[in-house]
Amino acid sequence: MILVGVVAVVGLAVVTLLQLQQREGRRLGQGEQVYHVAEAGIHYYRWHLAHNPDDFTDGTGGPGPYVHEYRNRDGEVVGEFSLTITPPPPGSTIVTVRSSGRLNGDPVGNRAVVARLGIPSLTRYAVAANDVMRFGSGTETFGEIHSNNGIRYDGIAHGLVTSACSTYDDPDHTGPNEGCVHTHQPDPNAVFLGGRQYPVPPIDFNGLTADLSVLRDEAIANGIYLTDSSAEGYHLTLKTDGRLDMRRVTAMANCSTRRNIFLPWYPSYSVGTESSFTYLGGSSLNVPIPSNGVIFVEDDVWVDGQVNGSRVTIVAARDPLTTGDAQMIVNNDLTYTNYDGTDAIGLIAQNNFSTGLFSEDDLQIDAAIIAQRGRAGRYYYGVPTAFGPYYSPSGCGTGYYNRAVFTNNGAITTNRRYGWAYTDGTGYAIRNLNWDADLQFAPPPFFPTTGSFDVLNWDEED
Template identity: 45%
Template structure:
């Protein structure tokens, strides 16, 4: 038998693979391999080109985005420059809302860099304050000279702070007793004794003072007689821990936010000028009445239909038997109306100013109205200064700042003898020369056995929503439980930059109330 065998299929294939001449000897195989390689090269080349193109496109997009962001930032800076410019303008011309042109806006200014080149422009749209408010709205649009497609718009509200920045501001020593709770800042140019609860800062212009309610050494400008926890109650004698040279303690049980003293005093003298101007403006385009020659003053009842009823007050309620001025208070009386005569119903004046040269009694409710009611006589005479009295609720319908009332009296803001047991006053109250409060009406006594001013000597609760300013010592209650047992003073934050018409302001400097980027 022969040892030569025919190669198997496997051997034939392997032999072809192992033979370097096989590809040359097989032209069909060679063409196939080269074609396959060309397709692979083209495929990888296309992928590389696509990837490179995408990368270049992305890089270009990123670069453009960076440039656009830089342009946006510069446009925003230009818009803010417009705001700062007009803030500077108002510092020099506080009542000019037409950019010094005397013409309606908008007003466009070039924005120039240090080299003198025009980089862009800012355009100002200015909305003046509504009557009686100090808040001006400025909208500044910043645009680039190099890219007109990009604009940034900033809207800012600026205002002059009013006298109504405090829940209570006083020009004399004051005592806030137990049962008093105040939501808002409290300041006095005199000393402050605070035995209630203060939810905001309490300040005094005095470093120390002699508390008139007891004898002994001087105490801190702001101090309390509430006993240090865990003890309770109040000690009325001088408190050595609340007196120099002791350090002022942290009394967060009374002063929830803290106390500061001394701080700069608040100027009450400027209110005189405001009253005189209110009279002039009321005579020109508001509502004005002179002294009532046949009555004791006027009653105003505000209505939600933007009108008010006006009455002439003919007589007051006579004090009960043995109800007398035992405290010797100036101007004491019941301050409660007995008879009156309707004079008419009148629309609320467009400028929101009602001025009367006589005593005024006020009550009622408003809806969407901003009004200032003032009582004063000129030339000023301490003997004839009129007061304003509130014996029944004086209310807002809305508490968003749309409803605003202020009562400004040349003498006192009174709560009379015949007043609501639960009384609410929504208003900014200002007593220029007198005090905000209730006269002392003595309660019943057993020796001698007299009813005196009972049963109206003691009332349950009074709530003041707004603010109060008092030149003399304020008070709705007394230490013998006469007056209002519970007193809540709630600050209306809308009053700071949106005060009632022609309400006194504290400074001529505009401050930013709000800032927003709207585009």
């Protein structure tokens, strides 16, 4: 009798344990199902933003939370997810979505996930171009490189190099067509450390005109908006106290050049004389950087200085926006204080973004750069010979033909062929193009974007 009783007790314990394990299994299974319901909410809203990128109210126009039924494969309603949406701050594309999932009759309760979604800016590329591109042996890039045309790359590329073309006739030499991403170095594997790929979808450069219109509206409403200077343009110096000095450039440095006797003279693109002016009834010096970070100038612009905690986008563009020719020039260092994403500078030139003759020998530009209709690079200032180039007054460019190091910490977008160096050895001997990953989804204010919403990060909420 005692033995039978012991067996009965043990048997009951085993049955009870199995029942508990089954219940725990069902509980865990239901917990995973609830998690999938919450996940479905994130996927749904990413789909919604792909079709309505400016809608952060789930199509209702009113406040959330926004509740949706969740159906299984048979179309049966088995639960729901509830969305809480935090729109992007001004000038950003990052939206935060919290999705809480629940199963009908589930004793476990809700589970929630929080995701940050953002549209990649043009700053996703270290260099993006709409023209044929050549990167010389003195170039080293970190980050992706893309061109809508062909690319010859003879330096070192640490990121993926892509092209939108399928065949390429390199204009720099004769011979048969080559790959759209190719090198003239003996070992391609030592060049394309991040790989290469073509064809890939192109970047829409024409769409940048609409972005200029948005930036002008923002500058007029809440930023700094400067009309034509009736002179050479403006010189803006950013400062670490969150302010800037604005000066009117009355004359460029007196030094012009031309390649040969058949071509016109072009200037030094360096500031000669300048003066402050009256701005909003006061001085144009020591003006606060606007809260929305947008400065729009309807003239040529020289920029330099340093920021500390500021995020700013500067535009040089004239009417009409589709065909204007405003340029931007940086001849002296333009740098961050903080390299953790706190500081951000965007520089958008309607035509060319350039460095002039009297640029620093070791020039650093911490910024995302766009040359919307023109090129990004240094103007050609060659060593004078009897057959050109020529300088006026004679000898005015002596000592400035060859520069040492150009460094960009940010990103460069150029419509036409870029270049800070030339095959005759003039320009910048070393070019360091360092992609700033912090700018990809947290670009400068109102900076142009490309593509659709991507998931930046995804976490379960405790």
